[in-house]
Amino acid sequence: MKVLFGVRAGAALPPCVLAVADFDGMHGEHRRILADAGAQARARGIALAALVLAPARQTSRAHGSLRDTLAGLRVAGVDHVLISRSTHDAATALVALPNVRQVVTATEGQAWLDASAQLTGAVARADFPALRALRGHPFSVSGHVVHGRKLGRMMGFPTLNLKMKHGPAGLSGIYVVQVHGLAPHPLPAVASVGVRPTVERDGEPLLEVHVMETVASCYGKIVSVEFLKKLRAELRFDGIDALKAAIEVDVTAARRYFMASAA
Structure with missing residues (x-):
């Protein structure tokens, strides 16, 4: 898996389907987005890439380190990762890259907020079986x-x-x-x-x-x-x-x- 930093580095992406989210904690909604993007990438015969929106990692709501997120993306079959400090609202300007053939973007609706809250609550309770179920792997x-x-x-x-x-x-x-x-x-x-x-x-x-x-x-x-x-x-x-x-x-x-x- 190749990791790129900054929007300009995104020009090096091959033809791909791009999944966009903060990928913080790698909960079930993240896995759903990656599965959807991965299926579309395989159908087109192109790479699966992920745009990681990094600001959440600098705040108290972070659920894991960037290293752990990259490990989760690798397990999910992501070929290329682009890491940006932009916010989710600014992501639309980042996905207009030459080789991005399709974008799968996370919508932080109620399901997303619930998944994030469940992660936070399970960590606070030290409920590691629940964390394993939410994340799909041991905490x-x-x-x-x-x-x-x-x-x-x-x-x-x-x-x-x-x-x-x-x-x-x-x-x-x-x-x-x-x-x-x-x-x-x-x-x-x-x-x-x-x-x-x-x-x-x-x-x-x-x-x-x-x-x-x-x-x-x-x-x-x-x-x-x-x-x-x-x-x-x-x-x-x-x-x-x-x-x-x-x-x-x-x-x-x-x-x-x-x-x-x-x-």
């Missing part, structure tokens, strides 16, 4: 592993750190997760999503994942963190010792979850 967040302050390592719980600047909205707390991309099989882990109020003031949203198996250095690698169950809300503790004790309880709860799942 996960992917990103590059970045360097942190190594506080987890100092407490005996080394973590993989992923920045969470633009969503998903409503994701906050301590979760049982599994990590994809570091081994042939998913790795059991416990994750914290939040601003680390015990050790930071005005901290940037961060996803910290403690993998409960030994892993080699993975800085710079792209991993996918699949969310399975919420354990508790993010809390501010009275010092590092209290935080460490809470993490120990969280890790024990996560181990019990995986043991029960395997039984």
Whole structure:
């Protein structure tokens, strides 16, 4: 799948049917649009392309990262992706490209708003089975592993750190997760999503994942963190010792979850 940035880059699109939406969270309405556009592209023997309207990702209503959206578009069979900062209202000016033979545009009516609201509500409730049904795949967040302050390592719980600047909205707390991309099989882990109020003031949203198996250095690698169950809300503790004790309880709860799942 080829990714293009900006309207001018759209001149490089081959003959195609173009699906237009924000593709934020990849809910059922997105899949319907892509299925319709894909069927028309196959009937014409041309490519399937998607115009991703990006502004929603800079707001609190974002349901996922751009990387996760691109992964969903790839699974849907999209051949080319054009990413634009334009709004939905301005999309009509973007689709007048030489090789765009047909446009399938999302109409953000009641069904669309309902699907978006269902995503937001399911994330807030940590209803991961519902999210899987809405999105058509497990709820996960992917990103590059970045360097942190190594506080987890100092407490005996080394973590993989992923920045969470633009969503998903409503994701906050301590979760049982599994990590994809570091081994042939998913790795059991416990994750914290939040601003680390015990050790930071005005901290940037961060996803910290403690993998409960030994892993080699993975800085710079792209991993996918699949969310399975919420354990508790993010809390501010009275010092590092209290935080460490809470993490120990969280890790024990996560181990019990995986043991029960395997039984």
